[in-house]
Amino acid sequence: MSEKAVELFRASIPIFQALSDSARQDIILLLAEKEPLTVNEIANESTLSRPAISHHLKILRDQKLVQIEQKGTQRYYSLALNEAVELLKSLLATVEAECL
Amino acid sequence: MSEKAVELFRASIPIFQALSDSARQDIILLLAEKEPLTVNEIANESTLSRPAISHHLKILRDQKLVQIEQKGTQRYYSLALNEAVELLKSLLATVEAECL
DNA sequence: TTTAAATGTTTAAGTTCTTGAACATATAAA
DNA sequence: TTTATATGTTCAAGAACTTAAACATTTAAA
Numbered sequence: 217m218s219e220k221a222v223e224l225f226r227a228s229i230p231i232f233q234a235l236s237d238s239a240r241q242d243i244i245l246l247l248a249e250k251e252p253l254t255v256n257e258i259a260n261e262s263t264l265s266r267p268a269i270s271h272h273l274k275i276l277r278d279q280k281l282v283q284i285e286q287k288g289t290q291r292y293y294s295l296a297l298n299e300a301v302e303l304l305k306s307l308l309a310t311v312e313a314e315c316l
Numbered sequence: 317m318s319e320k321a322v323e324l325f326r327a328s329i330p331i332f333q334a335l336s337d338s339a340r341q342d343i344i345l346l347l348a349e350k351e352p353l354t355v356n357e358i359a360n361e362s363t364l365s366r367p368a369i370s371h372h373l374k375i376l377r378d379q380k381l382v383q384i385e386q387k388g389t390q391r392y393y394s395l396a397l398n399e400a401v402e403l404l405k406s407l408l409a410t411v412e413a414e415c416l
Numbered sequence: 417t418t419t420a421a422a423t424g425t426t427t428a429a430g431t432t433c434t435t436g437a438a439c440a441t442a443t444a445a446a
Numbered sequence: 447t448t449t450a451t452a453t454g455t456t457c458a459a460g461a462a463c464t465t466a467a468a469c470a471t472t473t474a475a476a
Contacts (some may be wrong), residue, residue, distance in 0.1 A: 217345050217348035217349055221345070221348075222345060225335075225341045225344075225345065226338070226341070228335070228336075229335075229336050229337075229338065229341070232332040232333075232335050232336035233332075233336045235325075235328070235332050236328075236329050236332035236333045236336055237329075237463095237464090238326070238329065239464090241325045241326070241329070244325075244415075245317045245321070245322060245325065248317035248321075248414060248415045249317055254422075254423090255422070255423060255424090256421095256422070256423085264464095264465075264466090265465070265466050265467085266422095266423080266466090267423095267424085267425085267465075267466055267467080267468095268464075268465050268466065270423065270424060270425085271424095271425095271464075271465080271466095272464095273424095274424080274425095286473095288421095288422085288473060288474065289420095289421060289422045289423075289472070289473045289474065290421090290422060290423085290473095291422080291423065291424095295415055297411055297415050297416060298416055301408055301411055301412060301416070304404065304408055305408055308401055308404055308405055308408070311397055311401055312401060314348060315344075315348045315395055315397050316397060316398055316401070337433095337434090339434090354452075354453090355452070355453060355454090356451095356452070356453085364434095364435075364436090365435070365436050365437085366436090366452095366453080367435075367436055367437080367438095367453095367454085367455085368434075368435050368436065370453065370454060370455085371434075371435080371436095371454095371455095372434095373454095374454080374455095386443095388443060388444065388451095388452085389442070389443045389444065389450095389451060389452045389453075390443095390451090390452060390453085391452080391453070391454095
């Protein structure tokens with residue numbers, strides 16, 4: 217396995233962690249339906265509290281899976297999955313080339 | 317987002333969890349270098365104890381990311397990443413089609 | 417400037433994950 | 447059958463994650 221493969225595996229860990237939670241997947245799926253949405257709008261669609269949603273949004277934000285557009289006091293969240301998708305595609309391509 | 321996308325996201329959760337741990341990634345990377353390997357051989361390459369390695373191997377086994385060939389008292393582990401790679405490729409393709 | 421609304425952060429409790437010691441099981445050789 | 451080797455499982459301790467209440471911050475309107 218190449219050194220590049222190791223780097224891709226390591227770089228994917230925080231993405232895997234972010235995407236391995238159903239609450240965070242729900243946020244992504246919700247945004248895919250209708251974006252952008254505010255924190256309150258997202259929390260209203262969820263059984264979780266607003267602070268819990270805010271917590272999960274921070275995890276998604278830290279991994280740049282969502283982006284924010286501020287409008288007054290509100291923050292409109294929308295998806296920004298392109299970079300993560302490209303990373304995971306690179307990982308899968310490397311795995312296919314070296315591990316199958 | 318289609319219902320199929322939701323199913324792919326949900327089905328990917330245990331794969332994401334299995335792959336989001338550096339100890340388990342180390343096992344995969346080790347097997348990619350030289351497979352098959354026994355539990356003891358894997359544990360000898362690691363700082364973790366044999367029971368810890370056995371625990372992580374069970375998680376990889378549960379997700380069918382590794383396969384076993386029994387020879388006497390020894391179990392030789394090798395990679396079986398094809399199915400998981402195909403699942404993740406489907407997920408990424410769906411995300412690209414519906415979320416970018 | 418004061419007030420209200422939207423959001424983020426801190427904190428504490430409950431839960432889950434990770435680890436290794438101790439124990440159990442299974443296979444093969446003596 | 448007894449013994450030794452390889453592996454899996456149970457369990458308890460510690461670490462990390464998830465959640466919601468309470469508090470803090472920021473922005474805009476009154």
